[in-house]
Amino acid sequence: MLLYDQRYRSITIQIFALFLLMLGAAWLIDNVISNLRLLGRTFSFNFLSQTSGYDINQRPIEYDSTMTHGRAALVGFLNTIILAIMGCALATVLGVLAGVLRLSNNWIISRLVTFYVEIFRNIPTLIWILIFGAVMAESMPAPSAFRGDDATSSMIFDAIAITNRGVYVPAVLFVTDLGYLTLGPVAPSLNWLLVIAVIVASLFANKALITHATRVQNATGIRPKTWWKSILILLVPVGAVFIALGAYLEYPELRGFNFAGGVHLRNSFLAMWLGLGIYTGAFIAEIVRGGILAISKGQTEAAFALGLQPGKTMRLVILPQAMRVIIPPLISQYLNLTKNTSLGLAVGYMDLRSTLGGITINQPGRELEGMLLLMAIYLAISLTISGLMNVYNSRVKLKER
C-alpha cells in the first residue's frame, strides 16, 4: 500500500533510502571500531598535546621542536591559509587580466593569452609545481656564489637575493614596538594590526568620498574631481603610521651558510604559489571571458551610443553585469586552489597536509584520528570560503523584485 499509493510513495522510498544509508554508515563505523580493537589500537586525540619533536621551516607563529603536535598543526594550518590567500590573489589578478585581454582586438595579445591559458590549463597543476620547484632549485645560484670579491652573482638593487634556496627580500621592521596582542595560541604584532586597521579605515573613508561624489553627480550632473583626494586618503594615514612607528627596511645579507635577515620566500612556497596561482589563473581567465561574452553586444552598443569610452563601458556597464555570471564558478576555483595547497608535500611546503597529515600522523602513528581531523579542517576552510563568497554573490547577483 505504501509503495503503490501515489500519496505515500515518495515518502516511503525516501525513508527506505535513508534507512539504507544509515545502515551503511553504521556498518562502516562498526567495522572501524572492531578492526581497531582487533589491532589493539585506541581512538584518541591525546597526541595533539604531546611534544612534536620536529622543526618546521616556515613559521608564521612562534614554534620549535619542543612544542606540541597541536601547535605544529596550527603552524601548518596558517601556512595553508597564507598560501591559499596569496594563491587566490595571484590567480584572480592573472585571470581577470588574461580573460579581458583574450577578447582584445589585438591579434598578438589575444593569441599570447590564448597560449597561456591553454598551456597552463591542460597540464596538471602538480607538474607545474614541480617544474617551478625544479627551476628554482636547479638553475638559481647558490648563496656561496654571492660571496667574495669575485662573486659570480649579485643582489638586485642590493636588496633582493635570488638563490637556489629561495628569494630573500627586504623586511619592514619598526623601531617602536607596540608589543603583541595575545589571542590564545597566536600573538599578532600590534604594529601590523595598527597598520591594517588604518588601511581598512582609509578604504572606508575613500568609499564614503566616492559615494558623496556620486550623490553630487546625481544632483548636479557634474562629478567632482576625486582622484587626488583618494590618493591623499589612501596614502597619507598609512605613511604617517609607518613614520610614527619608525619603519625601516632590513636588507638580507650573507651570513654563514645562507642569507640572513629580510623575508625568506622559500623555494617550496614560491613553487606552490606560482604553480597554483598561474594554473588556477588560466581557469579564471576562461570564466571571466565567458562572463563577458554572456553580456549581449547590445549593451556595449547602447553604452557607445551614450558616448561612453570603451574603458568606461567595460568598467561601468559590462563587468557589473558579468560579475553575476563570473562569481559562482569563481567560488569553485577558489575552493579548488585551497584544496590543491595540500600538494605542498611534493615540494616540501609545510602546510597542514605536511605537518598534521604527514609528520604528525607518522610520528605517533595516529592515521585515523589525524586524517579525520585533517578532513574536518579542510571541510571547515572550504565551507567558510564558500559561505563568504556566497554572501558576496548575493550582493552582486541580479536583483529581481
Added chain:
Amino acid sequence: MNKSVFLGTLAATALVAGLAQAQTTLETVKNRGELVCGSNTGQAGFGAPDANGVWQGFDVGFCRALAAAVLSDPNAVTFVPLTSQTRFSALASGEIDVLSRNTTWTFTRDVDLNFTFVGTNYYDGQGFMVNRELGVSSALELDGATVCIETGTTTELNLADYFRVNGMSYEPVPVDTAAEAQQQYLAGACDVYTTDISALASSRAAFAEPGDHVILPEVVSKEPLGPVVRHGDDNWADIVQWTLFALIAAEELGITSANLEELKAGSNNPEINRILGNDGGFGEMLGLDNEWAARAIAAVGNYGELFSTTIGDQTPIGLARGLNAQWTQGGLLYAPPFR
C-alpha cells in the same frame, strides 16, 4: 529484490572480511604463494630494482631468504616500495606481510603503533654529508646550515634534538624520498644531507663524483634497523625473527652457501645439524618444514655473505662491518642459540 541483493552483498562482504581476519599471516602467505614485502622506494645496496627490474639489496635479500624459508622460492616475493610516511600504514593495514626497509626500532613504534621488531639486521647511526668544498670538518660547524631531511623519520627528530642541544640553528628542507633528497642536495638547495650513515654511503656511491662529498665523523643517534611485523601473530613474528637469526648464526658457525650442501649431509657440530634440519625438528615447531633455514641460507648466503655482496667493502657502497660484525669479532651481532 533490490533489498535482498543489497543485504546479500552486505552479508557476503562481512563474511569475506571475517574469513580474511581469521587467517594467520603464514596461511595467507602460503595460500597466496607469494610473500609481500615492504621495501624502500630505491636505496642502492639496501633495496632497489636493478637494470632488469629485479629487486636487489641487503633488506631485499632478507625478504628473499624469508620467502625461501616459507615458500621454498626466493623469487616468490612482491616488493611494495614504501616511503617513510606510508610504510607503517601499509604494514598495519595488512597490505604487506613484513616490512624490511631500514626502519629504526623505537619504543613508540614497538609499543604504541603495535608492531613487533623481530631483531636488528643493521646497527646504524645518523650522520651528516656535506660537499667537500664547504670545508666543514665537524657537525658542530653547521650552525645556520640548510639541511635536507626525509619527513616522517626518526632522523628528523634526532636532527631537531641535536641542533637544539648544541645551541645551533638550521633551516630544514623537508623531502619525501631519498631520491628527492639527493636531487636537492646535488642541486645545492641544501648544504647538508642527513640520514642514517649507511644510507648516506649508499647515496654517495650513486653520485657522479662520490669523492666530492664527505660524511662528517659525528654519529648523532642509535639507529637499530630491522624487519618489522604486526603485533598479534606471534607465530609469524617467530618465523621472521628466527630466519634472521639463522642467517646470523650461519655466519658465526661457518655455514656458507658454498659448504651448505656438504654440511646438510651431516656435521659433527650439533647446532649446525639443528639449524639445517638434520636434528631437532625446529622447522616443524615453526609450522614450516625442517629445511627452512637451509633454503634461506642457500638463497642469499649467510649474514656475512649477504652483507658483502650488497653493501660491503667490495661493493660501490663500501660499508665496513663495524658494529655489524659478529659478537666474536667485536660487533653486536648475537643470535640466540638454536637449541
